[in-house]
Amino acid sequence: MLEQALKAAAALPDGDPLAAASALRAAGFPPDLAATALTQVALRRKAVAKFGADASVMHFTRAGLEQATRGPVAARRAARLAAAGATSVADLGCGIGADTIAFARAGLRVHAVDASEETAATAAANVLALGLSQLVRVEPRDAASVPLDGVDAVFCDPARRTSGGRRVFDPRAYSPPWDFVVGLAARVPMTVLKLAPGIDHAMLPPGAEGEWVSVDGDVVEAAAWCGPLAAAPRRATLFQGPDVVSLTGSGVLAAPVGPVGNFVYDPDGAVIRSHLVAEFAATVDGTLADPTIAYVYTSTPAPTPFGRCYEVLDQLPVALKRLRTALRSLDVGALTILKRGSALDVEELRRALRLSGSRSAVIALTRVAGAPAVLLLSRVADPGGAAGR
Ligand SMILES: C[S@@+](CC[C@H](N)C(=O)[O-])C[C@H]1O[C@@H](n2cnc3c(N)ncnc32)[C@H](O)[C@@H]1O
Incomplete structure (x- = not known):
């Protein structure tokens, strides 16, 4: 009977739960069974993200699926x-x-x-x-x-x-x-x-x-x-669509420090958590602009799966009024704010900037050589292609 109820529940559209419960009861399933089947089908639908096609035949508890x-x-x-x-x-x-x-x-x-x-x-x-x-x-x-x-x-x-x-x-x-x-x-x-x-x-x-x-x-x-x-002492493993890549290292190396470069990489969280920023920096011949901040700067872009690449277009003023003036002069409306090594509240800053221009922009709130800095960035989706420009 449960299997039949599950089949009937799975055939209903994923929408109004009350309508679904009425439909199952109208089909002759007792209310308790209808409720169990609907919960299970909802969990199976959610579980597709974790288990793909297997989810449709698996059983879940809410806590069990989450963990x-x-x-x-x-x-x-x-x-x-x-x-x-x-x-x-x-x-x-x-x-x-x-x-x-x-x-x-x-x-x-x-x-x-x-x-x-x-x-x-x-x-x-x-x-x-x-x-x-x-x-x-x-x-x-x-x-x-x-x-x-x-x-x-x-x-x-x-x-x-x-x-x-x-x-x-x-x-x-x-x-x-x-x-x-x-x-x-x-x-x-x-x-x-x-x-x-x-x-x-x-x-x-x-x-x-x-x-x-x-x-x-x-x-x-x-x-x-x-x-x-x-x-290896430390490993970062990145699942990216169908690909899996790994970076290994000691987890205790310090990356070299240098100036803000023409390009900056925001390393994947697994690289940062595994303390492999120095190993990652070596793969792109990069340096940090502050020994404590995991942004990796390079003079040329290189393809890598371990971090997102941005071109550094400019350094902007840190003070709010001057930053607002600078962004307004660029006609910025939609602003993506990255942050590493800054105590500023991103949403508060966004509100305080009151931008309404027609262009989009990316800034990073960070530190350079110990001092607060704001960088104007542009995403480089294909650093391999950008290198050949
Ligand atoms: C994080 S979940 C495991 C998830 C599992 N690896 C998976 O991917 O489906 C941890 C489980 O440990 C169980 N658990 C907690 N304390 C336990 C104990 N002392 N002995 C056995 N199981 C325990 C909990 O009931 C829970 O189901």
């Missing part, structure tokens, strides 16, 4: 674990099973547990729906009680939210508890931890590779690759 790893990110992690020689993995706190599914698809046997009965049942339903039951055992169980002697590898993606759904920023508030999570590497050398992007580097297990992952420019997670899985 789930995106399909391509989970697939890449699973492939890396398989390539390292792991054939089995314990997924401790499996949620709705996004990582479990990816591990099984990479050929690993998976013991997946979740402390929440409902969540574990949802993961089990997903494993079944995707035809992976032969490789996966899902149990409602506390992670701390799982014996780890029978597995090659451990994966733990601790809950980083309170029971009320608010995000938790301090790893010591994670569940399972941080001491347990960080201690896993001492029990099973091939341990991978999924962590919040804001994790302090000092909290990473000693010797672990810290990886920061972005998807189309948004930093979505960090991971600690422990023991033999650590291939």
